[in-house]
Amino acid sequence: MFFTYLRRELRRRRKAALVVASGLALGIALVIIVSSVSSGMSKAQDKVLESLYGLGTDMTVTKAAAAPGSGSGERPKFEFDAKDSDDDETQSTDRVMVQGFQTLASSTVDKVGKQDGVAGAVGGLSLSVMKVDGQFKRGEFKQEGGTGQGGGRGPGGGGSSQPQGEVRGGGASFDVNSYTVYGTDVTQQDLGPLTSSKITSGRTFRTTETNAAVAVADSAYAKEKTLSTGKTVTISGTEFTIIGVSTADSGDAAANLYIPLQRAQTLSDSKNKVTTVYVKAADSQKIDSVKATIQKNIPGTTVTTSADLADTVSGSLSTASDLASSVGKWLSIAVLIAAFLVAGLLTSSAVSRRVREFGTLKALGWKSGRVTRQVVGEALVNGLMGGVLGIAIGLAGAYAVTAVSPTLTAELGSSGGGGGMRGGGLMGGGGPGRQSASKALDIALTAPVSLSIILVAVVLAVAGGLIAGAFGGWRASRLRPADALRRVE
Structure with a gap:
């Protein structure tokens, strides 16, 4: 009897059931998308950090x-052999x-x-x-065409004692x-x-x-x-x-x-x-x-952990991660609460419109607990339908993010603790090699959906149905058979 009545009422009130399920689906889908994107950003940051200090490393110890100007540094000095021959030798x-x-x-x-x-x-x-x-x-020394004045080169010749010309070419x-x-x-x-x-x-x-x-x-x-x-x-x-x-x-x-x-x-x-x-x-x-x-x-010594290094990551990856963990999280929570409230109010409103029905059932012998269970059952089914729809929308949204794979930039700066976790190659500076004060890496964002996120969505769907059922059940339990008689025309 319970399931027969449940099936008939849900079929008769398809539009109302769809509205309740859609509201819950929106909140659940948003939770899935935000959670999967946050998970993808966390993996992207881990990937950036692993590229700095290596897989499996939790911290580094440096000095x-x-x-x-402390005198401990030494400027590079290069020495070359002086040779009188083989000018072209490298x-x-x-x-x-x-x-x-x-x-x-x-x-x-x-x-x-x-x-x-x-x-x-x-x-x-x-x-x-x-x-x-x-x-x-x-x-090469290039001599001028003529000799000195008077043509003489000796001491008494009245001319210059040195050849006239210039050195051309050469160098390094x-x-x-x-x-x-x-x-x-x-x-x-x-x-x-x-x-x-x-x-x-x-x-x-x-x-x-x-x-x-x-x-x-x-x-x-x-x-x-x-x-x-x-x-x-x-x-x-x-x-x-x-x-x-x-x-x-x-x-x-x-x-x-x-x-x-x-x-x-x-x-x-x-x-x-x-x-x-x-x-x-x-x-x-x-x-x-x-x-x-x-x-x-x-x-x-200076001990630098992966968490310390993560604080130095800036750029669009860090900005998007902050938005997902703060704005996105609170937005999804707000939408979810609103969806639960709307579902509860719609269910309660539907109960109000069924006063004659429930009053008649009570007059026929249905107890308040049975009426309440009927209303909660209908709300729970609406919640499960909303959960299925929300999971489908959430998975589609996460797949779209992964398919597009937007590129985020991770700007890696100095950790302030004497260097980063790469032995100075990228973070620390100090040598004339490839190091720099910061380095930008491009990371493709994905939105992986784990089984735990799906389980959370199912729990939210059940919770939404129970909350909506609690609103409607409370309303239905307060109805009396006399209320139905007043509605009879």
Whole structure:
């Protein structure tokens, strides 16, 4: 009887049911779209941060670069051999410098790894290389056509004792090429910037190549310099064989070339030194406490977490994320509340128009509880229909956002803690390589819809139906059979 009456009443009041369901659907669809877009923005920010410090890294430990004028910095100096012959011979020299930060002792890596809450720690050395090469060319002396006055060249000739003319041509032409090198611990390759790149050609390092003259080249740099596996590059007089080419998952790579840490320390005269310690926390919910522990037990260092770095992300990605998390969230909540209220009021209004019907049913023996259950059942079905419609609209909206994939810009600035989480390559500055005060990355926005969002939509649909049913049920429970008799004409 309950379902038969329910089906008949919903069919008879199709327009009213559709209005209630549509109002709930609008609110639920907006919640799905805003939630999926916020999720997409969160993933986009995670992608940006991973491109900076590497997959799996929760924080970095560095030592801020010395202040300008402190005397610790050294200007690059280049020396060339002076030769009397072979004027056209190319002169070439390069200078390898630590980039971005002051160095830390390699023992710091072990100290960090022993702190409570640390699951893993690995050191890295960020370098910049400035290479200068070119040629010196000797000028030619061009003598004037005649001799001195009187034609004499001797002391008594009355003429000049020096030939008349000028030096023409000569000079020097040199090219300056700078690039970045990252020294990676080949025995622990699960942390650090190289983890944010995929090997697209060749192979990565072997754990036995701790001091081998091998290198992995970033794909963009390899394309620029026409490098490939098997070719060699020379860094400060040492030839390195390219064993692989890597491609960054997003944004720029941490360095142009990756080499074993021990080789990088030798090239830069930084034996047993690192610039950055990459740390993975045992519990992602306790990153702040791990940070505090490291700062307390290892003084003089700067600990930067992914949350700290996220605060430095600006641009349209940050603006859109703020809008989605603030304006979008409150807008969806306001629309949802309005939809619930409208559904409740419409249901209550429909009950008022059915006074004679419910009064008659009570006169026939229906109790107030049965009438209330009937009204709540109808409202619940309307809510479920609104939920189905809202999920369909929400999925369509999220799919449209993903299909369009609007491009947002993430502007990455200095974190204020002595540098970012890339070992100085992008965030810290300090070397003449690729680093800059900020860097813009373009990120394509998606709107992934997770199962949890769908479950939230179902809960909201049921809640909307129950709220509307509560309005109508309360109204229906107050009706008396006498009210129906007053409406009889």
